[in-house]
Amino acid sequence: MNNTPRTPEKSAFTLIELLVVIAIIGILMSLLFPAVNSAIDAAKKAQAKNDVTQIATAVTAYYTEYGKLPSTTSQSTDQTNSATTNGIIGILMGTDTNNNPRQIVFLEVSDVSTKKGKSGLSNGTFIDPWGNSYCIALDYSYDNHVGVSTNGGGTNLDVMKTVGVWNLTTNSRRQVRSWE
Numbered sequence: 001m002n003n004t005p006r007t008p009e010k011s012a013f014t015l016i017e018l019l020v021v022i023a024i025i026g027i028l029m030s031l032l033f034p035a036v037n038s039a040i041d042a043a044k045k046a047q048a049k050n051d052v053t054q055i056a057t058a059v060t061a062y063y064t065e066y067g068k069l070p071s072t073t074s075q076s077t078d079q080t081n082s083a084t085t086n087g088i089i090g091i092l093m094g095t096d097t098n099n100n101p102r103q104i105v106f107l108e109v110s111d112v113s114t115k116k117g118k119s120g121l122s123n124g125t126f127i128d129p130w131g132n133s134y135c136i137a138l139d140y141s142y143d144n145h146v147g148v149s150t151n152g153g154g155t156n157l158d159v160m161k162t163v164g165v166w167n168l169t170t171n172s173r174r175q176v177r178s179w180e
Contacts, residue, residue: 041173041174044117044128044129044130044174045173045174045176047119047128047129048119048128048129048130048167048174048176049176051119051126051128051134051176052134052165052166052167052176052177052178053165053178054107055083055089055092055107055126055134055136055163055165055178056161056163056164056165056178058092058106058107059088059092059106059136059138059162059163059165060162060163061106062091062092062100062104062106063162065102065104065106066100069138069139069140069162069163070088070091070092070099070100070138071088071091071099071138071140072086072087072088072091072096072099077140077141078137078138078139078140078141078145078146078147079137079138079140080135080136080137080147080148080149081135081136081137081138082125082133082134082135082136083125083126083133083134083135083136083165084124084125084126085121085124085125085126086124088136088138089107089109089121089126092105092106092107093105093106093107093108093109094106109121109126112127117129128167128169128174128176130167130169130171130174132167132168132169132174133167133168134165134166134167134168135148135149135165135166135167135168136163136164136165137159137163137164137165138162138163139161139162139163142162144160144161144162145158145159145160146158146159146161146162146163146164147159148164148166148177159179161178161179163178164177164178164179165177165178166178
C-alpha cells in the first residue's frame with residue numbers, strides 16, 4: 001500500500017493550443033485594421049471638409065464687414081492664393097492689421113506643427129489632416145465666377161461662387177472642395 005498523498009493534476013495550455021489562439025487573434029486583427037483605417041480616413045475627410053467650409057465662411061464674413069474680398073494687394077482679376085498666414089489666412093485671423101485694420105478674427109486656426117494627422121497651421125501654412133495645403137480662389141472681378149485648379153496645375157474648373165477653397169492633393173479620395 002502506498003500512503004503518499006495524491007496531488008491533483010495541474011492543467012495547462014499546450015503549445016499547440018497557444019499557437020491556435022494566437023493565430024485566431026491575428027486573423028481577427030487583420031480583419032479589423034482596414035475598418036479602423038477607413039474610419040480614420042473618413043474622419044480626416046470630414047475635418048478637411050469642415051476646414052474648407054470655415055475658410056469660405058470667413059471670407060464671406062470679411063466681405064460683409066469690409067465690403068470687399070480680402071487681399072494683400074489691390075486686385076481686379078480673379079486670383080488663387082495659398083492658405084498662408086502672410087496672405088489671406090493672416091487677414092482672416094486678424095494678424096494682418098493693414099488689410100484687417102479692426103483686427104476682427106474671422107477664422108481661428110491652431111498650430112499643429114508638432115501634431116501629425118491634424119489640420120491647422122504648420123510653418124505658416126494652413127494644412128489638411130494629410131499634410132496638404134489649402135488653396136483659396138477669390139472672385140475679384142465680382143462676376144460670381146471663379147476659376148479653380150484642383151490638381152495643382154492650370155485652371156480647370158469654373159465655379160459659380162465668389163470663393164472656392166480646396167486642398168492640394170493628387171489622391172481623389174482625399175480631395176475636398178468648398179463648392180460641393
